[in-house]
Amino acid sequence: xxxxxxxxxxxxxxxxxxxxxxxxxxxxxxxxxxxxxxxxxxxxxxxxxxxxxxxxxxxxxxxxxxxxxxxxxxxxxxxxxxxxxxxxxxxxxxxxxxxxxxxxxxxxxxxxxxxxxxxxxxxxxxxxxxxxxxxxxxxxxxxxxxxxxxxxxxxxxxxxxxxxxxxxxxxxxxxxxxxxxxxxxxxxxxxxxxxxxxxxxxxxxxxxxxxxxxxxxxxxxxxxxxxxxxxxxxxxxxxxxxxxxxxxxxxxxxxxxxxxxxxxxxxxxxxxxxxxxxxxxxxxxxxxxxxxxxxx
Ligand SMILES: C[S@@+](CC[C@H](N)C(=O)[O-])C[C@H]1O[C@@H](n2cnc3c(N)ncnc32)[C@H](O)[C@@H]1O
Numbered sequence: 001x002x003x004x005x006x007x008x009x010x011x012x013x014x015x016x017x018x019x020x021x022x023x024x025x026x027x028x029x030x031x032x033x034x035x036x037x038x039x040x041x042x043x044x045x046x047x048x049x050x051x052x053x054x055x056x057x058x059x060x061x062x063x064x065x066x067x068x069x070x071x072x073x074x075x076x077x078x079x080x081x082x083x084x085x086x087x088x089x090x091x092x093x094x095x096x097x098x099x100x101x102x103x104x105x106x107x108x109x110x111x112x113x114x115x116x117x118x119x120x121x122x123x124x125x126x127x128x129x130x131x132x133x134x135x136x137x138x139x140x141x142x143x144x145x146x147x148x149x150x151x152x153x154x155x156x157x158x159x160x161x162x163x164x165x166x167x168x169x170x171x172x173x174x175x176x177x178x179x180x181x182x183x184x185x186x187x188x189x190x191x192x193x194x195x196x197x198x199x200x201x202x203x204x205x206x207x208x209x210x211x212x213x214x215x216x217x218x219x220x221x222x223x224x225x226x227x228x229x230x231x232x233x234x235x236x237x238x239x240x241x242x243x244x245x246x247x248x249x250x251x252x253x254x255x256x257x258x259x260x261x262x263x264x265x266x267x268x269x270x271x272x273x274x275x276x277x278x279x280x281x282x283x284x285x286x287x288x289x290x291x292x293x294x295x296x
Contacts, residue, residue, distance in 0.1 A: 033218020039073035041217035065091030067102035099123035198248035
């Protein structure tokens, strides 16, 4: 995989925190409605991390660490509620420029100082050893870095899954990659993502997970909470269930975990073209009627 090399542009979001725009992926790193708010609402509240913080130990996997906001929000929550909790955190990230830029441009300065220090050390040295925290930022393509992690027996209570959207970054939404991620989730663990894309949800289901909607901050649609048991999940709405019966739910596939984004997109397109599933346009007509006065 070619390392991202094009520019990362700083952008303010509605809650006053900053995000980046990636020219390589053509997308913002966070909801424009508020980057910090998204980390808190979608990831920390979405997994009900506060309820887990009372435990003596907590293991977190942050897939697509980026600027480290989800990690920061999680650590700030746990340390405020239970400073004695022994936290193990692993972040996976492709582009080393991103965590470094977040620190260099002081984008993380509103977090409490000890959290900022953790983010700085992760960006500079890749690991942090403190009496109550063992954190590692593993750089590289998450499709490869997750494999030895899973083989080592790593099991997370909570997984944050925060890639760019499926059309922009299909390699991190394939059935095969999601299976690797699910392999790192404890039987009682919770995985959360901002996305409700049918292809991603289908991949989560094919990896043996049950899914439910979860509030996704700053977006017009819910995110997804996934776990090995259906207990405690909100039911999917009829609109969401019907979405999973359309061609939009044909998942991305990448059996070697090495194909290019273009190959993965093309493979899915071919599978969609020959699929017996309902065309997604029918679902869209039923659930997303055109806005009155618009030409389409
Ligand atoms: C939406 S952003 C994540 C934002 C991040 N969670 C935060 O709080 O700042 C997606 C991230 O995925 C990273 N990424 C893209 N492709 C990747 C890959 N194959 N493996 C690991 N990380 C990848 C990008 O560099 C980017 O930092």
